Amino acid sequence: MGYRNGDVSHWMHAGAAPAFGPAALEDAYDLVVVGGGLTGLWAAYYALQRDPGARIVVLEAVEVGYGASGRNGGWLSPLLPGNRAVYARQSESGADGVVAFQHEMFAAIDEVLDVLEREDIHADQVRGGQLTLAPTPAAMARVKATREAHLRFGYEPSQVVLLDAEQTRARVNSVTAHGGLLYPETARVDPAKLTRGLAEVLRRRGVVISEHTPAREVTAHRVRTDRGWIDAGRIAVCLEAYTSRLLGGRKVIPVNSSMIVTDPLPAWAWEQIGWEGRECLNDSAHTFVYAQRTADDRIAIGGRGTPYKYGSGTPGLGASDLRTTTNLRRRLETMFPGVYFPVAHAWRGVIGVTRDWCATVTHDEQAGVGAVYGFAGHGVTATNLAARTLLDRLDGHDSPLTRLPWNEHRTRQWEPEPLRWLGVHGMYTLFGLADRWEERTQAEKTALPARIGSRIAGLHEGSGRRRG
Secondary structure, three states: OOOEEOOOOHHHHHOOOOOOOOOOOOOEEEEEEEOOOHHHHHHHHHHHHHOOOOOEEEEOOOOOOOOHHHOOOOEEOOOOOOOHHHHHHHOOOHHHHHHHHHHHHHHHHHHHHHHHHHOOOOOOOEOOOEEEEOOOHHHHHHHHHHHHHHHHOOOOHHHOEEEEHHHHHHHEOOOOOOEEEEEOOOEEOOHHHHHHHHHHHHHHOOOEEEOOOOEEEEEOOEEEEOOEEEEEEEEEEOOHHHHHHHHOOOOOEEEEEEEEEEOOOOHHHHHHHEOOOOOEEEEOOOOOOEEEEOOOOOEEEEEOOOOOOOOOOOOOOOOOOHHHHHHHHHHHHHHOOOOOOOEEEEEEEEEEEOOOOOOEEEEEOOOOEEEEEOOOOOHHHHHHHHHHHHHHHHOOOOOOHHHOOOEOOOOOOOOOOOHHHHHHHHHHHHHHHHHHHHHHHOOOOOOHHHHHHHHHHOOOOOOOOOOO
């Protein structure tokens, strides 16, 4: 095979990991955080800011960053974790609430970058923007529709800039680009350096981080681990794709996303590719890819591959199948012909997806339990905003954040098996058919299979949602 496969991710394997391990636990804490990913760590960070004397513990089943927080594409993006039309329809504030949500997402990018600078966390952060490539005329039409939707829901024209083919290729010289959409506010990060750096800051300030300590049960003001019960003033459940394992039901399912990273590319290859601005890169195909140019001049690129495992299975250490790895490498070869892309590492993780693809922040005041889940692939920025929102809910504050439309957002549960397996796989099969049809015909209209797939998924054309 010739490349590393699994081992959580390239990000988690490449850096020196702080050693936390299972910690000695007390019988009671002011705040118990379940989940050692970005949402949970941000919740602990801001809780400590509000009350430096608070007793806080973070319980992590495996290791800090083991879930999506250590495996993702490393985008601090303003894209909302949900379908704007659905939020607007359900929210009392309607479209105005979605606009406020969008403004908070932009502010959250600034907040994360400010924290990284203030806390001296080196996460390879570069604010190079995000560039969405349109590989076909139909994809270009979708890019234009997406921009119009963004402008209706809180973007300024300078925050979402339409580029023609020449302008796009001047940034990233992809031969397939018919044009693109530039989001200048987006920043690139190394997700493991961000997550582990934040955890190290918390440890220095007295937060207990206990790895290899899964939470088995959550009740009113109590959490059960394998070492007994812990009393809690407040409980923050931050498990994303793993939420249903603890809270039950079919609230959220784990959808696979796979990535590869290349060896560092030579200077001549970068002269051909361009990408000097180190934008986060994706395309507007239905079976889209997302990528970044890393600090050491590799390309990390991801996409769906095999999208869902029967019975809501999760990926463990994240070994990826050969077909998915090959397909991702071929996407690079199609975009940048004449360049060889040796694969150094392949892995996969899971994103949490609700039935309507909208994230939610919930709070049971009597039990003192709050939860966040359903980022659907837009979590690097949204985790920061979600943590601050969740803390306001747990503290009983009425704030602009607690009035955002993802608070107590109602979504129906996923269908039982085998219906959800058939639905998810059917949706992605239709998207693949649509991409091939659009590439072959060069038509300007989105192919019918994609419109059917979007209906199955609960997505709507022009809503601005990048499909999971």
